[in-house]
Each structure stands twice: as structure tokens, then as C-alpha cells.
Amino acid sequence: MTQSLEQPTVQVQAPLLQLNGITKVLKGQGEPRTILSGVDFTVHPGQSVAILGRSGSGKSTLLSLLGLFDRADEGKYFLHGNDITKLPERRAAALRSAEFGFVFQRFFLLKHLTAAQNVAMALVNGQGWSARRKRKQQVMEALEQVGIAHLAKSKPTRLSGGEQQRVAIARALVRQPRIILADEPTGALDTETGNLVVEVLLNTTRQGCGLVLVTHDHDHARKMGRVMELRDGRFN
Numbered sequence: 001m002t003q004s005l006e007q008p009t010v011q012v013q014a015p016l017l018q019l020n021g022i023t024k025v026l027k028g029q030g031e032p033r034t035i036l037s038g039v040d041f042t043v044h045p046g047q048s049v050a051i052l053g054r055s056g057s058g059k060s061t062l063l064s065l066l067g068l069f070d071r072a073d074e075g076k077y078f079l080h081g082n083d084i085t086k087l088p089e090r091r092a093a094a095l096r097s098a099e100f101g102f103v104f105q106r107f108f109l110l111k112h113l114t115a116a117q118n119v120a121m122a123l124v125n126g127q128g129w130s131a132r133r134k135r136k137q138q139v140m141e142a143l144e145q146v147g148i149a150h151l152a153k154s155k156p157t158r159l160s161g162g163e164q165q166r167v168a169i170a171r172a173l174v175r176q177p178r179i180i181l182a183d184e185p186t187g188a189l190d191t192e193t194g195n196l197v198v199e200v201l202l203n204t205t206r207q208g209c210g211l212v213l214v215t216h217d218h219d220h221a222r223k224m225g226r227v228m229e230l231r232d233g234r235f236n
């Protein structure tokens with residue numbers, strides 16, 4: 001048997017996302033206020049990062065920049081190694097829905113729809129029969145991923161807070177995002193339910209998803225691969 005002389009290729013994977021020297025200044029009526037100052041931040045596939053910080057330290061602002069809801073005044077933003085700092089809004093919106101899944105403290109579920117229908121709202125496939133069938137399959141897979149497939153037909157009013165948050169996570173997952181941005185996802189939940197939701201979020205990283213969790217809860221933060229603390233717009 002001949003042995004291949006080829007060297008094994010070393011795959012150097014670009015970070016999922018990378019911020020270099022990000023600064024955000026709020027220019028209201030009074031003096032301009034620097035909210036983020038020279039922030040560097042990197043997330044690789046499968047990594048989970050907690051962002052801690054006092055109220056007003058800039059956590060949500062950072063998440064808005066990461067999710068392309070807002071733009072920095074200085075610095076660079078790379079997604080999969082591509083510079084997206086100055087991407088036009090239409091392309092930013094397309095990237096946002098293709099790459100990111102968002103989870104918030106509030107669940108934002110539509111009360112008159114079932115859990116499955118709420119998750120399906122995130123899909124914008126064609127209307128054909130097969131597309132519908134595929135859509136249903138994707139929805140059920142997302143609900144299974146968060147452990148509530150048996151509640152597919154339940155409406156939010158019949159679900160507990162933790163179950164509702166899991167529907168919201170399934171809604172974020174159904175498009176198979178590469179990065180989940182979660183802003184205080186356990187803020188409205190009791191400790192036990194919050195722990196469950198954190199586990200569900202962490203599970204997504206096992207399939208290569210990146211996870212950024214903004215939280216006030218140090219126990220939840222410690223479960224992430226990395227913990228970073230924002231203080232006055234800077235990481236310590």
C-alpha cells in the first residue's frame with residue numbers, strides 16, 4: 001500500500017465574529033457620551049461567552065452592534081473574516097436574519113398562535129406543499145432541540161415562562177443561525193427554570209453555534225466557556 005505524502009491540511013478557521021477597537025458614542029442633546037470604548041471581542045464557532053456588567057455598562061449596546069442593529073463610530077467588525085463594518089443596511093438586514101438568532105428577556109410570542117406556529121413565523125419559505133412540509137419538519141426539529149416538541153400545539157397562555165422562553169429559543173434556532181445573541185434570557189424566570197434555559201442555550205454550541213449571553217447572573221455566566229465583564233464601556 002502506498003502512503004500519501006501529502007501533509008495534513010491545518011484548517012485555520014476564521015472567528016465567527018470579531019470586533020476590533022469598537023467605540024460607540026451617543027450624541028444626544030447634551031455632551032456626547034462614550035458608551036463603548038475600544039472594545040475587542042472575538043467568538044469562535046462553538047464558543048460561549050458571557051457578558052457581565054452593571055446596569056448601564058454598555059452590554060445591550062454591544063449586543064445591538066453585534067446583531068447589526070446599530071453601528072459603531074470607530075473600530076472594525078468582521079464576520080467569518082469578512083469586514084462588515086460599513087455594510088449597507090439592506091445587506092446588514094439580510095446577514096442579520098441569515099446568521100443571527102436573537103433571544104430576549106421578553107419572549108415576544110404571538111398569543112393567538114400555537115408554539116409551532118410561533119416558531120414557523122421565523123421561516124419565510126415559499127408557499128408550496130413541499131415547502132410547507134419542509135417548514136413543518138424544521139419547526140418540529142427546533143422544538144425537539146429545546147425539548148418541547150410535545151407542546152407544539154399549545155398556545156403561549158397555556159405554557160409556563162420557561163416553556164415560552166424555549167419556544168422563543170426554538171424560533172431563534174429554526175433558521176439554523178451561526179450565532180445566538182441572548183440579552184438577559186433568564187431575567188423573567190425563576191432560578192430553576194433559568195438554569196434549564198441556560199442549558200438549552202449552551203446545547204446549541206455543541207452543534208457549532210456561537211453564543212453570547214448578556215446576564216446579571218454570575219452562576220449562569222460561569223457556565224459559559226468565557227466570562228467577560230464590561231465596566232464603563234470597556235472590558236476588564
Ligand SMILES: Nc1ncnc2c1ncn2[C@@H]1O[C@H](COP(=O)(O)OP(=O)(O)OP(=O)(O)O)[C@@H](O)[C@H]1O
Nearest residue numbers: 026028035053054055056057058059060061062230
Ligand atoms: N438610545 C439611547 N439614548 C440615550 N442613552 C442611551 C441610549 N441607549 C443606551 N443609552 C445609555 O447608554 C448606556 C449603556 O446602555 P446599555 O443599555 O447598553 O447598558 P446595559 O449594560 O445593557 O444596561 P442594563 O443592564 O440596565 O440593561 C446607559 O447609560 C444608557 O442610559
